[in-house]
Amino acid sequence: MTDTAPQLRGLAGRSPLPRLEFQMLWQKVLGVPRVWLLAHDTDPLSPDQVARFHELEARRLAGEPMAYILGEREFFGRMFRVSPAVLIPRPETELLVEIALQLLAPGRAAKVLDLGTGSGAIAVSIALERPDARVYATDLSDEALALARSNAQSLGARVEFLRGNWYDALPDHEDFDVIVSNPPYIAVSDQHLARGDVRFEPAGALTDGGDGLAALTDIVRGAGARLGAGGALFMEHGWDQAAAVRGLLASAGFSRIASHRDLAGIERVTGGFYN
Ligand SMILES: C[S@@+](CC[C@H](N)C(=O)[O-])C[C@H]1O[C@@H](n2cnc3c(N)ncnc32)[C@H](O)[C@@H]1O
Missing domain, CATH: 3.40.50.150 (Vaccinia Virus protein VP39)
Structure with a gap:
């Protein structure tokens, strides 16, 4: 990985998504909590990770609900799996x-x-x-x-x-x-x-x-x-x-x-x- 590899900090400035949605999609791509993103926003990202993010970003920009993209939604303090087969709680x-x-x-x-x-x-x-x-x-x-x-x-x-x-x-x-x-x-x-x-x-x-x-x-x-x-x-x-x-x-x-x-x-x- 070189110094010119993409980083979260740079990508955030170019994404049309609201900041919270940008972070939630990256949490899904990297499988990390939000606080990790904040502390690692200059870490180099792999081409696969960036491609995966752009895939999810495109779905969101096409209007798909965040809950379906993430595959889960919180309800009454617990995380429930959701899919397009069910109403988002x-x-x-x-x-x-x-x-x-x-x-x-x-x-x-x-x-x-x-x-x-x-x-x-x-x-x-x-x-x-x-x-x-x-x-x-x-x-x-x-x-x-x-x-x-x-x-x-x-x-x-x-x-x-x-x-x-x-x-x-x-x-x-x-x-x-x-x-x-x-x-x-x-x-x-x-x-x-x-x-x-x-x-x-x-x-x-x-x-x-x-x-x-x-x-x-x-x-x-x-x-x-x-x-x-x-x-x-x-x-x-x-x-x-x-x-x-x-x-x-x-x-x-x-x-x-x-x-x-x-x-x-x-x-x-x-x-x-x-x-
Ligand atoms: C508004 S969603 C509610 C889902 C969930 N209870 C919630 O609050 O997030 C209504 C649910 O009723 C189901 N449903 C619709 N018609 C039905 C019927 N005739 N008999 C049983 N369930 C039905 C749908 O498949 C759907 O899952």
């Missing part, structure tokens, strides 16, 4: 996990169901925070379930994964204390589906193919048959859907219906209790 979904945990009294072996688990972020987080709970998770997508299983295994969570259309995935007569879901709730006509990171995520994870309330409606209507006495159902939904979801829950016989706001002050999670 969102920070606002942590609210749903917090609500579920509040409903699960410590020391009581409750049964929890996560419908539409994707990467497994919700189910795995609940299972790790409450190892005494029996956690089930379903999805329609085999690829999503494979990734969710691998996340559960590598993070050491016990979750029963099942494939199928919402409650159809479950054995007959299986009921739960808490059901949670972050279903597809974007209307198929919503222009946001064609913009930004969302373009790269699976359509079946984002939209119900209708007005955005179809999956939420199916989940509410099926919940009564799957909740034990006093059981709770809480769902994430879009910024303008809280009143509609409260209406669905009321029509299905739920009581103590409430909507919870995310950190941006938006009503993001709505649920209630049955029986």
Whole structure:
């Protein structure tokens, strides 16, 4: 290696990427923590390393989400593997996990169901925070379930994964204390589906193919048959859907219906209790 070999310091000045993304891609290429990059920004880089970086940089410049390029995203304090087969877990979904945990009294072996688990972020987080709970998770997508299983295994969570259309995935007569879901709730006509990171995520994870309330409606209507006495159902939904979801829950016989706001002050999670 000669003195003229490329160095991080020189490349940083020429990359159009924001500094943080530049550093995250280099962390992936070199397999080092961020602090290492800062201390080694004049070390010589090999042509292979530079070529690998330019490959990742080109993907990012084409709009691909950082989480898919890096293959992981943090959720509830843990790293989850992600791929284009699953929705990238969102920070606002942590609210749903917090609500579920509040409903699960410590020391009581409750049964929890996560419908539409994707990467497994919700189910795995609940299972790790409450190892005494029996956690089930379903999805329609085999690829999503494979990734969710691998996340559960590598993070050491016990979750029963099942494939199928919402409650159809479950054995007959299986009921739960808490059901949670972050279903597809974007209307198929919503222009946001064609913009930004969302373009790269699976359509079946984002939209119900209708007005955005179809999956939420199916989940509410099926919940009564799957909740034990006093059981709770809480769902994430879009910024303008809280009143509609409260209406669905009321029509299905739920009581103590409430909507919870995310950190941006938006009503993001709505649920209630049955029986
Ligand atoms: C918005 S994503 C949520 C993923 C994950 N729970 C999260 O919060 O990051 C919705 C998930 O529901 C799944 N899904 C869509 N329709 C379904 C159905 N009819 N039955 C079961 N799962 C479904 C999708 O495959 C997707 O993984």
